[in-house]
Amino acid sequence: MTALTSLELRTKITSDARLELWLEEAAVPRPTAGEVVVRVDAAPINPSDIILLLGPADLSTLEVRGTPERPVLTASVPDSALPALAARLDAALPVGNEGAGVVVDAGSKVRHLIGRLVAFRSAAGTYAQHRVVAAADCMALPEGVSAEAGASAFINPLTALAMVETMRREGHTALVHTAAASNLGQMLNRLCLTDGIELVNIVRNSKQADLLRNIGAKYVPDSTSAGFQEDLTTALDETGATLAFDAIGGGTMAETILVAMEAIATKKMAQYSRYGSPVHKQIYLYGVLDAGPTIIHRRFGTAWGVGGWLMTWCLDKFGAQVAAKLRERVAAELTTTFASRYSSKVTLVEAMEPEVIRQYAKRATGEKFLMLPNGRSVDDGATGANV
Template sequence: MDLQPRIGKSLPVGTEGAGTVVAAGANAVELIGKTVSAMGGGMYARFRRLNAAQCTVLPTGTSAQDAASMFVNPLTALSMVETMRREGHNALVHTAAASNLGQMLNRICINDDIPLVNVVRSEEQVKSLQSIGAKYVVNSSAESFFEDLTAAISATGATLAFDAVAGGAMSDTILRAMEAALGASQAAFSRYGTSTLKQVYIYGSLNPEPTVLSRTYGSSWAVARYLVLNALQKFGDETTRALKDRIVRELSTTFASSYKGTLSLSDVVNPEFAKEYARKSTGSKFLVNPSL
């Protein structure tokens, strides 16, 4: 990544956060003293000025800590399901499925009766997801990964995947497994492969290497970048509000987040802490508390 354009320019950080309203304009004085959550950017600060419309008022008794991660992961998980429905798919494949987001998506799919294939990278993570009700969990480090993935896709009929890995052959493997599952049920052979659309959206970059595609997935497939903000723009205000309302209702259940620890703003710029929270591994999510 070329960082030259960044030199000498301010870059506020912190996509989302929550806190108590301490001051407000004349049209929002009723918010003073209430706990709100917002996704306004520049949230790693002791005080943040926002438009009242950007704030979601939380139910009485909800702590700022409980609502600090209320938007990005929950909205991303819900937007994946909404995208599935809008694009005519019936099941999902999700990589890095043991993450906070992956666990949320698993709970959503269980509640909404949506078949979900969870891809993880260890047997420990397989057992962890199975313990919270996941039915289809496959281990990408197992020698039988492709066969296991194909079997799970065949059982669920998944033709849509969200890949947080991006680099290497993960997206390619998913598409090949989809094609193998569809081809096994195809009555007649076609030199062009299957014609059912197989879609992979890349929404993360756990592996920074180039994405490798073998293009052996039949006559209808696609790989595209996915960003939750772009998806919400397509959905429109009414759908986005409905998704946020669901998050508020299920904040302590479906969308509950867990943290490895809490950091102050000075901790965030400490190289030793940075090494820890920058790790791309399950269970390395930290809460930032600017008041410390």
């Protein structure tokens, strides 16, 4: 096969407090026996990708140089942020966790995958025209599923499934989710409806509440409404939820949920205890929509926990057999339970336009972006199984 090159997005934060973004042309290595070369047709811009791509840069200082085909962007980074970024300073990093595309070359053990449309994960970055990945990190897409539909087959679907698996393993029976109108939140809602799991969806405005109710959500407390505390307490009482996944991170939301959970639990106690209810209440912080401190005043007894949570580490803990079963379910329900929707599609060059960056950097509900590394027309007609 003719040697391939790949145009790839790079990000760097320098030791003199600057963010740099540029497109770099790189040679595509030949695949080893168990690897494939994927032409990347679609890759989502997830919140975790934005964190790596932009870091804590001040986007009001974005400047563009280079050429229209090879733009180079710079922005200032607060000096106070540099100590926390020490491990990445002056390193050119690829971006993108997942994507989908056609296998154009393969090693000797997986040649049968050539021509197949696959979804995949890659630590080497997916905002690239081509990527070499282990065949074990690919999911062959079912017949009729496009690269666009398969681009988000890993992060959000497996996160939703891992949340439910965590609930079951830790002995809880219902869930609470914040920032619940997100792409992931809608997916989790559909999953819980399908599996008969009670879910409390905390949202940040009435429009988001209406969106979730329209797709079947029963409990949708709006944190900006005057009746939020009462609505949350009622929802927790009716569902019995004692586990929450918080995408916000900073602020007082974790405390608010724990206080409401404890109020429900103590109301059901036969007698008073100075230690509060023995019912364990757990909050997992998995997002950083608010990068400020997590504020907790201990007003909810002693049976509680607040900790970090990451889907990847959970799957490692669950084991290969469970992880494989979860991936099989994703593949089977990719256009239903685990469907993703995008508000905008951008090429590599378009994704570096300052106004576009500011738009996806908001991480606003209903404004999920899809990267098209090989251009807008490649995905047309690219569907699974028969490619």
